[in-house]
Amino acid sequence: MELVEAIILSVLAASTPLLIAATGELVTERSGVLNLGVEGMMIVGAACGFAGAWLTGSIFIGALFGIVAGTMMSLIFALMALGLAVNQVATGLALTILGVGLSGLIGAGFVGERITPAVHLFIPGLTDIPLVGRVLFGEDGFVYVSIALVLGVWWFLYRTRAGLILRACGDNHVSAHALGYPVLRIRTFAVMFGGACAGLAGAYLPLAYTPFFIPGMTAGRGWIALALVVFSSWRPGRLVVGAYLFGAVTILQLHAQGWGVGIPSQFMSALPYLATIIVLVLLSRARSGGSTAPAALGTVFVPDR
């Protein structure tokens, strides 16, 4: 029983950064922008988040540092891809290359340092309930924020007028522009939201997942988050399912290594990446009837005057 609880807890912990980053990217992509720089924004968020927490001793301020760092990175992307109409794929790659370098530079002074990780919620009586107590009432703040984030994004996209306009920009920017909506400004906000989420997701890693910073600690999670958005068919509900499934695969391979299954550890470590490929293939195949992606995703828009 305790093992089941421990596994669920670790799955939630492993899924949370994926869920946060993917939720941000989902909003970005729903506005018609493909920002491939999630990995770069996350890793800078991780470095700045750790720096913030180490300097101030506050996890909350660390998380804020991560959010601000991710947003600043996404502004570079917005300037290039929206302001200068540069190819979004190339710009996203550039953002990741820059982010990896920047995070190494920022984090260099903090390698080997430790902080006290984010505290877990404790409500006497509730957290003590066997099996579900710690899962529901004993998580760190990031986990609750990630759930609130998905619910908020769902509500925004499907229940508000602003969400409808954002989706309109993603499906047909020419029509949205003709109706008088400021397509580029809306997309800039969507990109910034994606950056803020990626920064927060990155900050989660050194602030709650492991209490120290190592260069390259995102280990491709930004790319997996991008794949999750495809997996979710650009819908927040399915994103939750996808993120927890991927978290489960990650934890499965960790536990399998611990149980001494006779498979080399490297093969188990490769599982999440292989699973991503398989899922992408199966989903893309199942969707052969028609794409569910925002129709204008990744296309350049320069308003006519």
Added chain:
Amino acid sequence: MQLVLEKRAERSGTIALVSPLIAIGLTILTMVILFAILGKNPLLALHAYFIAPLTDGYSLQEIAVKATPLVMIAIGLSLCYLANAWNIGAEGQFLIGAVAGSWIAVRTQGTDAGAWVLPAMLVLAAAAGALYALIPAICKVKFGASEILTSLMLVYVADLFLDYLVRGPWRDPHGFNFPTTAEFDPVATVPLLIEGGRLHLGSIIALLVVAAAAILLARTIKGFEIRVVGAAPRAARFGGFNANQLVILTFAVSGALAGLAGVIEVAGPVGHLQPGISPGYGFTAIIVAFLGRLNPLGILIAGLFLALTFIGGEQAQIAMKIPLDVTKVFQGILLFYVLACDSLILYRFKLVFPNRQVTRGAG
């Protein structure tokens, strides 16, 4: 007052030519600021980065050695990008090529195998790289899965596979438990061009690849198809060109070149298989491809320039204790400026005054 983009009537040839130079200039300017922030003398740092490596023969050879894999990979990537196929997993194809070639080297170690070993390694590495690149290409063509994500995921898989081999079955029994294979035999090593130097045969192969790509793009129907499919997909369809077939072809060629670069790296400068044989060549090659304007000759020059930043970065670290990550930041910023300047080929900036309607003819 507002700054907006306006599409040019036709692409500007002048800017197409000078935009990489503007980008390099802007990058150096940004680096000066970064050096100042890091508390280093910007002029000394720039000297260490860009001038010092050009002043001694050893460093010059080292630049050619570093440029070899960059140019080979970038040539392959440029074919993909021209055809609008996004292979960003060249790093993985590089590693798989290195692994495949090393397999022959490891199996023939200590035997009296003859001169066939090295050619066999090169061929096998190219084939393995091509096959590895075909995975995302086929997933794309058959199932519509994003080749960007699948090719990138395979980088991590290749990295772990190499790690497994050198820590497990291929580990040098006399290597003090270090994760590495034994040093390759002379027949499994890329010959040096200058006795006692660093320059090796791989650089000649890279030059041949550049020439072949230049001929392919400028003088053959296939090259024309690649360019049309990327630049004008609709026209390509009317012309009866098979875009899917070109995705497969360009991925296979770029995978083969990356694999070849991988084996040349392990059988040349490194001399054995170990983790970390690549300081991100597969990703830096993306910058090389764009900086070289997806043009073979341009890529050769861009490859040499980025190799210079690798060597300069190492020298700046030794001489001035400037962190190696500065080189990565430099490369990332450079790619941004290159892309931004490229935008000026198709668009021009225009000041718009919303109050006064400025309506002069488009021009």
